Amino acid sequence: MLKAVRDAVAKVTDPEYPEVTIEQLGILERVFSSGESICIDLVPTRSGCPALEIIRTDVLAAAKDVGATSVSVKFCSDPVWTPDRITEDARRILAREFFVVIRNVDGSSKCPMCENSELENRSDVGSTPCRSVSWCAECRNPIEVIRR
Amino acid sequence: MKTWESLEDFEAFVIDGGIVEPSDEMPDVYRLAVFKFIELHANSEYMGGLTERDWIPKAPGLHRKLTALAKTQDEIGHAHLLYMIAADLGVKTRDEMMEDLLAGTTNFHNVFHYRVHSWGDQVAVAYLVDAAALASQQAVFKNCSYGPYKRILRRVIAEEGFHMRNGEELLLTMASGTDLQRTMMQDSINRWWLPAIQLFGPDSRLDDPLLRWNIKSERNEVLRDRYIQKFVPQLLNAGFQVPDSGLYQDSETGRWCTSDIDWEPLKATMRNGGPDSKRRLSDAKAAWEDASWVRDALDEVVISK
Numbered sequence: 001m002l003k004a005v006r007d008a009v010a011k012v013t014d015p016e017y018p019e020v021t022i023e024q025l026g027i028l029e030r031v032f033s034s035g036e037s038i039c040i041d042l043v044p045t046r047s048g049c050p051a052l053e054i055i056r057t058d059v060l061a062a063a064k065d066v067g068a069t070s071v072s073v074k075f076c077s078d079p080v081w082t083p084d085r086i087t088e089d090a091r092r093i094l095a096r097e098f099f100v101v102i103r104n105v106d107g108s109s110k111c112p113m114c115e116n117s118e119l120e121n122r123s124d125v126g127s128t129p130c131r132s133v134s135w136c137a138e139c140r141n142p143i144e145v146i147r148r
Numbered sequence: 149m150k151t152w153e154s155l156e157d158f159e160a161f162v163i164d165g166g167i168v169e170p171s172d173e174m175p176d177v178y179r180l181a182v183f184k185f186i187e188l189h190a191n192s193e194y195m196g197g198l199t200e201r202d203w204i205p206k207a208p209g210l211h212r213k214l215t216a217l218a219k220t221q222d223e224i225g226h227a228h229l230l231y232m233i234a235a236d237l238g239v240k241t242r243d244e245m246m247e248d249l250l251a252g253t254t255n256f257h258n259v260f261h262y263r264v265h266s267w268g269d270q271v272a273v274a275y276l277v278d279a280a281a282l283a284s285q286q287a288v289f290k291n292c293s294y295g296p297y298k299r300i301l302r303r304v305i306a307e308e309g310f311h312m313r314n315g316e317e318l319l320l321t322m323a324s325g326t327d328l329q330r331t332m333m334q335d336s337i338n339r340w341w342l343p344a345i346q347l348f349g350p351d352s353r354l355d356d357p358l359l360r361w362n363i364k365s366e367r368n369e370v371l372r373d374r375y376i377q378k379f380v381p382q383l384l385n386a387g388f389q390v391p392d393s394g395l396y397q398d399s400e401t402g403r404w405c406t407s408d409i410d411w412e413p414l415k416a417t418m419r420n421g422g423p424d425s426k427r428r429l430s431d432a433k434a435a436w437e438d439a440s441w442v443r444d445a446l447d448e449v450v451i452s453k
Contacts, residue, residue, distance in 0.1 A: 015310045050218030053211065054313065098306070099299050122232065127225020127307060128218070135232060140170035141296050142232045144303070 001068060005038050006031040008062040015051045015058075016128070017100075019093050022055060026085020029076060037070040038063065043081045046129050083146050094146075100131065102146045109145045111136040119143060149173065162293045162362050169295045170236055178361055182294045183239040185363055190230035191249050191256040192281075197223030198432055199260060203270050215314055222307050226300075233296040250433045252420045257281070259343050261422025268329075268336035271322055274315035276337070276344040276379065282308040283375055284348060291365035323386040330387065337383065338391040342409070344379075348372035350411045380404040 009031060010023040022028045022042070029041040040059055044052055056073050063071040083102045086094075094100040095112035103109045110117045119134035122142070126133040131144045150172040152158040158175050168174050168182075200220040207216045235242040248254040259277045264270055285305055292298035322333040352359060352367040359367065380390050381404075394407030416422065420429065 015313070016306050018306060018309070048214065050215050051310065054310070098303050100303070123228060125221075125225075126228070127222045127303075129221070133225075133228060133232075140233075140236050141299060142229045144229075 001066075002031065002033055002038060004066045005040075005063045005068050005071070008066045009040060009059050012055070012058045012062050015054045017094065017098060019097055020090045022059070024087045024090035024093075026081060026087070027055065029079070037072055038068050040071065040073045041076050042073065043079060043085070044075050045081045047077070048129065083148060086146075098144075099141065100144045100146060103132075103148050105148070109134065109143075111139060111141070111143055113141055113143075114139040119145070159360065163360070165291070165362075166293065167295045167298070168293050170233075177357070179237055180239060181357060181361065182297065182363055183234055183237045185358065186230055186234040186237075186294075186297055187240070187245055188255055188257070189285075190227050190234055190245070191254060192260060193223045193227035193230060194249070195256045195260040195428060195432060196281075197221075197227060198428075198435060199264060199273070201435075202264070203267075206267070207270070208267060212318075219311055219314070222311070226304050226307070229300045229303075230297075233300065236296070246436065250429065250436055252425075252429050255418055255420070257347060258414055258417045258422065259340075259347055260428060261417045261420070261425045262339070262343055263424040263427070265339070266332060266336060268322065268332040269339060271315070271318040271333065272336040272340035272344075274311065275319040276315075276340050277347065278308060278311045278315050279379070280344045280347040280375055282312055283371055287366040287371055288364055291362045293362035319386060323388070334388055337388055341391050345372055345376060345406070346409065346411075346414050348375065350409075350414070376404055376406055 010021060010028060012022050012028075014020050014022060014025055014027075017025075025045070027042050027045065029043045031038065031040050033039070040063065042055065042059065052075060056075075059073050060071055086102060091102060094102075099112050101109050101112050108117060109119055111119060114136065116136050116138035118138075119136055121132060122135050123133040124147075125131075126144050130146055132147050134143045134145050135141075136143055150161075150169070152161060152173070152175070155175050155177070158178065162168065162178075168178070174182075197220050200216055200223055204213055204216045204220065207213045231242045231245060234240075234245060240248070245254070249256070259273070259280075264273060282305065285301055285308065289298060289301040289305055292301060319333070322329050325333075348371045349368040351369040352364075356364070356367075358364045380395070383390055392406050395404065397404055417425070420426075
Protein backbone atom coordinates (compact mmCIF):
# COMPACT_ATOMS: atom_id res chain seq x y z
CA MET A 1 0.00 0.00 0.00
CA LEU A 2 2.77 2.40 0.98
CA LYS A 3 4.46 2.01 -2.38
CA ALA A 4 1.16 2.42 -4.29
CA VAL A 5 0.43 5.64 -2.39
CA ARG A 6 3.95 6.91 -2.92
CA ASP A 7 3.74 6.26 -6.66
CA ALA A 8 0.32 7.89 -6.95
CA VAL A 9 1.25 10.95 -4.95
CA ALA A 10 4.48 11.41 -6.90
CA LYS A 11 2.38 11.86 -10.05
CA VAL A 12 0.33 14.76 -8.67
CA THR A 13 1.01 17.80 -10.82
CA ASP A 14 1.56 21.36 -9.74
CA PRO A 15 -1.55 23.60 -10.01
CA GLU A 16 0.35 26.28 -11.93
CA TYR A 17 2.62 24.06 -14.05
CA PRO A 18 0.33 21.24 -15.17
CA GLU A 19 3.18 19.35 -16.88
CA VAL A 20 5.39 19.17 -13.80
CA THR A 21 4.88 16.89 -10.78
CA ILE A 22 5.27 17.85 -7.14
CA GLU A 23 8.01 15.23 -6.91
CA GLN A 24 9.99 16.88 -9.72
CA LEU A 25 9.61 20.26 -8.01
CA GLY A 26 10.97 18.86 -4.76
CA ILE A 27 7.70 19.49 -2.90
CA LEU A 28 7.19 15.81 -2.00
CA GLU A 29 9.49 15.06 0.94
CA ARG A 30 8.48 11.58 2.15
CA VAL A 31 5.67 9.06 2.46
CA PHE A 32 5.70 6.74 5.47
CA SER A 33 3.49 4.55 7.69
CA SER A 34 2.58 5.47 11.22
CA GLY A 35 0.43 2.82 12.84
CA GLU A 36 -2.61 2.37 10.60
CA SER A 37 -2.12 5.68 8.82
CA ILE A 38 -0.07 6.82 5.89
CA CYS A 39 1.69 10.13 6.43
CA ILE A 40 2.75 12.40 3.58
CA ASP A 41 5.25 15.17 4.26
CA LEU A 42 5.38 18.03 1.79
CA VAL A 43 7.78 20.98 1.62
CA PRO A 44 6.13 24.25 0.50
CA THR A 45 8.08 26.36 -1.99
CA ARG A 46 6.92 29.45 -0.06
CA SER A 47 5.07 29.24 3.26
CA GLY A 48 2.36 31.66 2.08
CA CYS A 49 1.92 29.96 -1.30
CA PRO A 50 -1.80 30.09 -2.20
CA ALA A 51 -1.59 26.77 -4.05
CA LEU A 52 -0.89 24.76 -0.90
CA GLU A 53 -4.53 23.91 -0.20
CA ILE A 54 -5.06 22.73 -3.76
CA ILE A 55 -1.90 20.61 -3.57
CA ARG A 56 -3.11 19.13 -0.29
CA THR A 57 -6.52 18.29 -1.82
CA ASP A 58 -4.93 16.72 -4.90
CA VAL A 59 -2.47 14.67 -2.81
CA LEU A 60 -5.25 13.37 -0.55
CA ALA A 61 -7.39 12.47 -3.57
CA ALA A 62 -4.47 10.64 -5.23
CA ALA A 63 -3.80 8.61 -2.05
CA LYS A 64 -7.48 7.73 -1.61
CA ASP A 65 -7.77 6.77 -5.29
CA VAL A 66 -5.33 3.89 -4.77
CA GLY A 67 -7.22 2.69 -1.70
CA ALA A 68 -5.61 4.45 1.26
CA THR A 69 -8.23 5.19 3.89
CA SER A 70 -6.35 6.95 6.66
CA VAL A 71 -4.03 9.58 5.23
CA SER A 72 -2.47 12.66 6.79
CA VAL A 73 -0.77 15.37 4.75
CA LYS A 74 1.60 17.76 6.48
CA PHE A 75 3.49 20.78 5.20
CA CYS A 76 6.90 20.79 6.91
CA SER A 77 8.98 23.81 7.81
CA ASP A 78 12.13 21.69 7.77
CA PRO A 79 13.82 21.10 5.37
CA VAL A 80 13.44 24.46 3.67
CA TRP A 81 12.63 24.36 -0.04
CA THR A 82 15.21 25.80 -2.43
CA PRO A 83 15.20 25.73 -6.24
CA ASP A 84 18.04 23.17 -6.01
CA ARG A 85 15.32 20.63 -5.20
CA ILE A 86 13.90 20.96 -8.75
CA THR A 87 15.00 18.05 -10.95
CA GLU A 88 16.79 18.46 -14.29
CA ASP A 89 13.74 17.10 -16.16
CA ALA A 90 11.49 19.68 -14.53
CA ARG A 91 13.96 22.47 -15.33
CA ARG A 92 13.82 21.49 -19.01
CA ILE A 93 10.00 21.46 -19.01
CA LEU A 94 9.79 24.79 -17.18
CA ALA A 95 12.17 26.41 -19.65
CA ARG A 96 10.67 24.87 -22.78
CA GLU A 97 6.97 25.06 -21.94
CA PHE A 98 6.70 28.02 -19.59
CA PHE A 99 9.83 30.11 -20.32
CA VAL A 100 10.61 30.02 -16.63
CA VAL A 101 14.23 29.56 -15.53
CA ILE A 102 15.92 29.10 -12.17
CA ARG A 103 18.29 31.68 -10.76
CA ASN A 104 21.79 30.23 -10.32
CA VAL A 105 23.55 30.37 -6.95
CA ASP A 106 25.71 33.26 -8.21
CA GLY A 107 22.56 35.28 -9.03
CA SER A 108 22.83 34.83 -12.79
CA SER A 109 20.21 33.31 -15.07
CA LYS A 110 20.00 32.42 -18.74
CA CYS A 111 17.28 33.11 -21.34
CA PRO A 112 15.55 29.82 -22.22
CA MET A 113 14.89 31.13 -25.74
CA CYS A 114 18.26 32.40 -26.94
CA GLU A 115 20.67 31.43 -24.12
CA ASN A 116 21.57 35.08 -23.51
CA SER A 117 22.98 35.29 -19.98
CA GLU A 118 22.67 39.09 -19.65
CA LEU A 119 19.05 39.29 -18.49
CA GLU A 120 17.85 42.63 -17.11
CA ASN A 121 15.93 42.42 -13.85
CA ARG A 122 12.61 44.27 -14.22
CA SER A 123 10.85 43.34 -11.00
CA ASP A 124 11.98 41.43 -7.92
CA VAL A 125 8.55 39.83 -7.66
CA GLY A 126 6.39 38.65 -10.54
CA SER A 127 2.92 37.14 -10.69
CA THR A 128 3.81 34.82 -7.80
CA PRO A 129 6.08 35.40 -4.78
CA CYS A 130 8.45 32.67 -6.01
CA ARG A 131 9.28 34.36 -9.32
CA SER A 132 10.97 37.57 -10.42
CA VAL A 133 10.68 39.13 -13.88
CA SER A 134 13.57 39.75 -16.26
CA TRP A 135 13.79 41.06 -19.79
CA CYS A 136 15.92 39.48 -22.47
CA ALA A 137 17.10 42.31 -24.71
CA GLU A 138 18.46 39.77 -27.24
CA CYS A 139 15.22 38.01 -28.20
CA ARG A 140 12.94 40.64 -26.59
CA ASN A 141 10.92 38.31 -24.39
CA PRO A 142 10.07 38.71 -20.70
CA ILE A 143 11.48 35.78 -18.73
CA GLU A 144 10.29 34.71 -15.31
CA VAL A 145 13.00 33.58 -12.95
CA ILE A 146 12.43 31.33 -9.93
CA ARG A 147 13.98 33.14 -6.98
CA ARG A 148 16.29 31.76 -4.34
CA MET B 149 15.13 38.80 -38.78
CA LYS B 150 12.37 37.94 -41.22
CA THR B 151 11.18 40.29 -43.95
CA TRP B 152 8.30 40.05 -46.38
CA GLU B 153 7.92 41.47 -49.87
CA SER B 154 4.28 42.41 -49.44
CA LEU B 155 1.31 42.23 -47.09
CA GLU B 156 0.10 39.20 -49.08
CA ASP B 157 3.42 37.40 -48.44
CA PHE B 158 3.17 38.22 -44.77
CA GLU B 159 -0.41 36.98 -44.59
CA ALA B 160 0.52 33.72 -46.32
CA PHE B 161 3.31 33.23 -43.77
CA VAL B 162 0.98 33.83 -40.82
CA ILE B 163 -1.89 31.73 -42.22
CA ASP B 164 0.61 28.89 -42.63
CA GLY B 165 1.22 29.00 -38.87
CA GLY B 166 4.34 31.19 -38.98
CA ILE B 167 5.40 32.94 -35.77
CA VAL B 168 6.31 36.64 -35.90
CA GLU B 169 9.15 37.76 -33.61
CA PRO B 170 9.77 41.34 -32.37
CA SER B 171 12.80 41.93 -34.60
CA ASP B 172 10.95 40.86 -37.77
CA GLU B 173 9.91 43.55 -40.22
CA MET B 174 6.19 43.08 -39.69
CA PRO B 175 3.71 45.24 -41.64
CA ASP B 176 2.60 48.36 -39.72
CA VAL B 177 -1.07 47.30 -39.82
CA TYR B 178 -0.18 44.04 -38.07
CA ARG B 179 2.08 45.77 -35.53
CA LEU B 180 -0.71 48.18 -34.64
CA ALA B 181 -3.37 45.48 -34.43
CA VAL B 182 -1.29 43.19 -32.23
CA PHE B 183 -0.30 46.16 -30.06
CA LYS B 184 -3.90 47.26 -29.53
CA PHE B 185 -4.97 43.72 -28.72
CA ILE B 186 -2.20 43.26 -26.12
CA GLU B 187 -2.80 46.74 -24.66
CA LEU B 188 -6.49 45.88 -24.14
CA HIS B 189 -5.50 42.59 -22.49
CA ALA B 190 -2.91 44.31 -20.27
CA ASN B 191 -5.36 47.05 -19.24
CA SER B 192 -7.95 44.40 -18.40
CA GLU B 193 -5.54 42.38 -16.26
CA TYR B 194 -4.59 45.57 -14.45
CA MET B 195 -8.18 46.69 -13.82
CA GLY B 196 -9.08 43.11 -12.84
CA GLY B 197 -6.22 43.07 -10.35
CA LEU B 198 -7.55 46.23 -8.73
CA THR B 199 -11.04 44.69 -8.36
CA GLU B 200 -9.56 41.60 -6.81
CA ARG B 201 -7.52 43.78 -4.45
CA ASP B 202 -10.72 45.34 -3.06
CA TRP B 203 -11.66 41.89 -1.72
CA ILE B 204 -8.46 41.11 0.18
CA PRO B 205 -9.77 42.69 3.43
CA LYS B 206 -13.41 41.74 2.77
CA ALA B 207 -13.15 38.07 1.72
CA PRO B 208 -14.59 35.73 4.39
CA GLY B 209 -11.81 33.92 6.27
CA LEU B 210 -8.04 33.93 6.14
CA HIS B 211 -7.80 31.29 3.43
CA ARG B 212 -9.96 33.30 1.01
CA LYS B 213 -8.09 36.51 1.81
CA LEU B 214 -4.88 34.68 0.94
CA THR B 215 -6.39 33.53 -2.35
CA ALA B 216 -7.58 37.09 -3.13
CA LEU B 217 -4.06 38.34 -2.40
CA ALA B 218 -2.53 35.71 -4.69
CA LYS B 219 -5.00 36.41 -7.49
CA THR B 220 -4.30 40.15 -7.22
CA GLN B 221 -0.60 39.45 -7.56
CA ASP B 222 -1.28 37.14 -10.53
CA GLU B 223 -3.34 39.73 -12.41
CA ILE B 224 -0.92 42.59 -11.79
CA GLY B 225 1.96 40.26 -12.70
CA HIS B 226 0.23 39.36 -15.98
CA ALA B 227 -0.36 43.04 -16.72
CA HIS B 228 3.34 43.70 -16.07
CA LEU B 229 4.44 41.03 -18.57
CA LEU B 230 1.91 42.19 -21.17
CA TYR B 231 2.85 45.88 -20.84
CA MET B 232 6.49 44.88 -21.39
CA ILE B 233 5.82 43.22 -24.75
CA ALA B 234 3.29 45.89 -25.74
CA ALA B 235 5.83 48.67 -25.09
CA ASP B 236 8.46 46.71 -27.03
CA LEU B 237 6.29 46.97 -30.15
CA GLY B 238 7.23 50.66 -30.20
CA VAL B 239 3.76 52.13 -30.67
CA LYS B 240 3.46 53.62 -27.15
CA THR B 241 5.67 53.58 -24.08
CA ARG B 242 4.44 51.92 -20.93
CA ASP B 243 3.94 55.31 -19.29
CA GLU B 244 1.81 56.43 -22.23
CA MET B 245 -0.33 53.29 -21.93
CA MET B 246 -0.88 53.95 -18.21
CA GLU B 247 -1.70 57.62 -18.86
CA ASP B 248 -4.21 56.69 -21.57
CA LEU B 249 -5.83 54.02 -19.42
CA LEU B 250 -6.24 56.37 -16.44
CA ALA B 251 -7.43 59.22 -18.66
CA GLY B 252 -10.11 56.90 -20.03
CA THR B 253 -8.97 57.21 -23.64
CA THR B 254 -8.20 53.49 -24.06
CA ASN B 255 -10.28 50.42 -23.22
CA PHE B 256 -10.49 47.52 -20.86
CA HIS B 257 -12.87 44.54 -20.87
CA ASN B 258 -16.60 45.13 -20.29
CA VAL B 259 -16.71 42.99 -17.14
CA PHE B 260 -14.61 45.51 -15.22
CA HIS B 261 -17.12 48.32 -15.83
CA TYR B 262 -19.63 46.94 -13.31
CA ARG B 263 -19.80 47.24 -9.58
CA VAL B 264 -19.03 44.16 -7.48
CA HIS B 265 -21.78 44.59 -4.85
CA SER B 266 -21.41 41.59 -2.58
CA TRP B 267 -19.35 38.50 -1.86
CA GLY B 268 -21.85 36.70 -4.12
CA ASP B 269 -20.83 39.06 -6.94
CA GLN B 270 -17.19 38.32 -6.28
CA VAL B 271 -17.93 34.58 -6.52
CA ALA B 272 -19.88 35.17 -9.76
CA VAL B 273 -16.88 37.05 -11.14
CA ALA B 274 -14.51 34.26 -10.09
CA TYR B 275 -16.79 31.57 -11.51
CA LEU B 276 -18.38 33.12 -14.62
CA VAL B 277 -16.04 35.93 -15.67
CA ASP B 278 -12.70 34.24 -15.01
CA ALA B 279 -13.89 31.23 -17.02
CA ALA B 280 -15.00 33.42 -19.94
CA ALA B 281 -11.67 35.26 -19.90
CA LEU B 282 -9.80 31.96 -19.79
CA ALA B 283 -11.79 30.56 -22.73
CA SER B 284 -11.00 33.60 -24.87
CA GLN B 285 -7.31 33.53 -23.89
CA GLN B 286 -7.08 29.82 -24.72
CA ALA B 287 -8.50 30.56 -28.15
CA VAL B 288 -5.89 33.27 -28.72
CA PHE B 289 -3.08 31.04 -27.49
CA LYS B 290 -4.00 28.18 -29.83
CA ASN B 291 -2.75 29.77 -33.04
CA CYS B 292 -1.31 33.07 -31.89
CA SER B 293 1.09 34.40 -34.52
CA TYR B 294 2.96 36.87 -32.29
CA GLY B 295 5.69 34.88 -30.48
CA PRO B 296 6.16 36.86 -27.24
CA TYR B 297 2.40 37.06 -26.70
CA LYS B 298 1.92 33.35 -27.27
CA ARG B 299 4.65 32.60 -24.70
CA ILE B 300 3.11 34.84 -22.05
CA LEU B 301 -0.34 33.36 -22.70
CA ARG B 302 1.03 29.91 -21.91
CA ARG B 303 1.74 31.01 -18.34
CA VAL B 304 -1.31 33.23 -18.02
CA ILE B 305 -3.54 30.30 -18.99
CA ALA B 306 -1.90 27.95 -16.50
CA GLU B 307 -2.47 30.52 -13.74
CA GLU B 308 -6.02 31.41 -14.80
CA GLY B 309 -6.85 27.68 -14.76
CA PHE B 310 -5.97 27.79 -11.10
CA HIS B 311 -8.35 30.78 -10.64
CA MET B 312 -11.12 28.85 -12.34
CA ARG B 313 -10.78 25.95 -9.91
CA ASN B 314 -11.05 28.50 -7.16
CA GLY B 315 -14.21 29.95 -8.74
CA GLU B 316 -15.82 26.51 -8.97
CA GLU B 317 -15.01 25.78 -5.34
CA LEU B 318 -16.47 29.14 -4.24
CA LEU B 319 -19.67 28.61 -6.23
CA LEU B 320 -20.20 25.11 -4.84
CA THR B 321 -19.67 26.42 -1.32
CA MET B 322 -22.42 29.02 -1.90
CA ALA B 323 -24.63 26.38 -3.58
CA SER B 324 -24.44 24.13 -0.54
CA GLY B 325 -24.97 27.00 1.90
CA THR B 326 -28.06 28.43 3.60
CA ASP B 327 -31.13 29.76 1.77
CA LEU B 328 -29.81 33.25 2.32
CA GLN B 329 -26.49 32.36 0.67
CA ARG B 330 -28.20 30.69 -2.28
CA THR B 331 -30.45 33.72 -2.76
CA MET B 332 -27.45 36.03 -2.62
CA MET B 333 -25.67 33.86 -5.19
CA GLN B 334 -28.67 33.77 -7.53
CA ASP B 335 -28.91 37.59 -7.38
CA SER B 336 -25.26 37.79 -8.32
CA ILE B 337 -25.63 35.31 -11.17
CA ASN B 338 -28.52 37.45 -12.41
CA ARG B 339 -26.23 40.47 -12.48
CA TRP B 340 -23.17 38.79 -14.02
CA TRP B 341 -24.49 36.28 -16.56
CA LEU B 342 -24.98 38.79 -19.36
CA PRO B 343 -21.69 40.69 -18.85
CA ALA B 344 -19.88 37.31 -18.82
CA ILE B 345 -21.30 36.14 -22.16
CA GLN B 346 -20.81 39.62 -23.62
CA LEU B 347 -17.10 39.35 -22.82
CA PHE B 348 -16.75 37.36 -26.06
CA GLY B 349 -18.07 40.33 -28.00
CA PRO B 350 -20.63 40.49 -30.83
CA ASP B 351 -20.36 38.08 -33.79
CA SER B 352 -17.01 38.46 -35.55
CA ARG B 353 -16.96 40.31 -38.83
CA LEU B 354 -16.38 38.05 -41.81
CA ASP B 355 -13.22 39.94 -42.73
CA ASP B 356 -11.92 40.41 -39.15
CA PRO B 357 -8.17 41.00 -39.62
CA LEU B 358 -7.46 39.65 -36.13
CA LEU B 359 -8.67 36.27 -37.36
CA ARG B 360 -6.88 36.53 -40.69
CA TRP B 361 -3.56 37.31 -38.97
CA ASN B 362 -3.96 34.58 -36.37
CA ILE B 363 -4.07 36.97 -33.47
CA LYS B 364 -7.40 35.36 -32.64
CA SER B 365 -8.09 31.78 -33.69
CA GLU B 366 -11.83 31.46 -33.23
CA ARG B 367 -14.83 33.59 -34.00
CA ASN B 368 -16.50 35.40 -31.07
CA GLU B 369 -19.84 33.66 -31.59
CA VAL B 370 -18.21 30.21 -31.58
CA LEU B 371 -16.50 30.89 -28.26
CA ARG B 372 -19.65 32.42 -26.78
CA ASP B 373 -21.77 29.45 -27.80
CA ARG B 374 -19.26 26.93 -26.40
CA TYR B 375 -19.32 28.82 -23.11
CA ILE B 376 -23.12 28.81 -23.01
CA GLN B 377 -23.28 25.06 -23.71
CA LYS B 378 -20.92 24.44 -20.80
CA PHE B 379 -22.18 26.92 -18.21
CA VAL B 380 -25.97 26.63 -18.59
CA PRO B 381 -26.00 22.97 -17.46
CA GLN B 382 -23.37 23.65 -14.77
CA LEU B 383 -25.47 26.42 -13.23
CA LEU B 384 -28.64 24.35 -13.42
CA ASN B 385 -26.90 21.34 -11.84
CA ALA B 386 -25.70 23.53 -8.99
CA GLY B 387 -29.34 24.46 -8.35
CA PHE B 388 -29.30 27.95 -9.86
CA GLN B 389 -31.31 29.54 -12.63
CA VAL B 390 -29.95 31.17 -15.75
CA PRO B 391 -31.35 34.71 -15.95
CA ASP B 392 -32.68 34.54 -19.50
CA SER B 393 -36.44 34.25 -20.02
CA GLY B 394 -35.88 33.17 -23.62
CA LEU B 395 -33.54 30.29 -22.77
CA TYR B 396 -34.56 26.86 -24.04
CA GLN B 397 -32.98 23.53 -24.89
CA ASP B 398 -33.43 22.35 -28.46
CA SER B 399 -35.14 18.99 -28.09
CA GLU B 400 -33.44 17.55 -31.18
CA THR B 401 -29.87 18.71 -30.78
CA GLY B 402 -29.83 19.15 -27.01
CA ARG B 403 -28.19 22.54 -27.47
CA TRP B 404 -29.02 25.52 -25.29
CA CYS B 405 -30.37 28.55 -27.11
CA THR B 406 -30.37 32.00 -25.51
CA SER B 407 -32.27 35.21 -26.26
CA ASP B 408 -30.77 37.60 -28.76
CA ILE B 409 -28.31 39.95 -27.12
CA ASP B 410 -28.70 43.73 -27.43
CA TRP B 411 -25.13 44.87 -28.11
CA GLU B 412 -25.78 48.63 -27.93
CA PRO B 413 -25.16 48.95 -24.16
CA LEU B 414 -21.86 47.06 -24.59
CA LYS B 415 -20.63 49.64 -27.09
CA ALA B 416 -21.21 52.43 -24.57
CA THR B 417 -19.62 50.36 -21.80
CA MET B 418 -16.50 49.79 -23.88
CA ARG B 419 -16.22 53.56 -24.37
CA ASN B 420 -15.95 53.82 -20.56
CA GLY B 421 -19.64 54.71 -20.25
CA GLY B 422 -20.62 51.58 -18.30
CA PRO B 423 -22.49 51.51 -14.98
CA ASP B 424 -19.34 51.70 -12.83
CA SER B 425 -16.71 52.94 -15.31
CA LYS B 426 -16.20 56.35 -13.68
CA ARG B 427 -15.65 54.98 -10.20
CA ARG B 428 -13.38 52.22 -11.50
CA LEU B 429 -11.20 54.71 -13.31
CA SER B 430 -11.05 57.12 -10.40
CA ASP B 431 -10.09 54.21 -8.10
CA ALA B 432 -7.37 53.17 -10.54
CA LYS B 433 -6.09 56.73 -10.63
CA ALA B 434 -6.05 56.96 -6.85
CA ALA B 435 -4.17 53.65 -6.62
CA TRP B 436 -1.65 54.90 -9.18
CA GLU B 437 -1.10 58.16 -7.28
CA ASP B 438 -0.96 56.42 -3.89
CA ALA B 439 1.80 54.17 -5.14
CA SER B 440 3.91 56.93 -6.69
CA TRP B 441 6.27 56.98 -3.67
CA VAL B 442 6.95 53.26 -4.23
CA ARG B 443 7.88 53.86 -7.86
CA ASP B 444 10.09 56.80 -6.85
CA ALA B 445 11.79 54.71 -4.16
CA LEU B 446 12.39 51.86 -6.61
CA ASP B 447 13.83 54.28 -9.17
CA GLU B 448 16.27 55.52 -6.53
CA VAL B 449 17.34 51.96 -5.74
CA VAL B 450 17.96 51.31 -9.42
CA ILE B 451 19.92 54.54 -9.84
CA SER B 452 22.02 53.89 -6.73
CA LYS B 453 22.80 50.38 -8.04
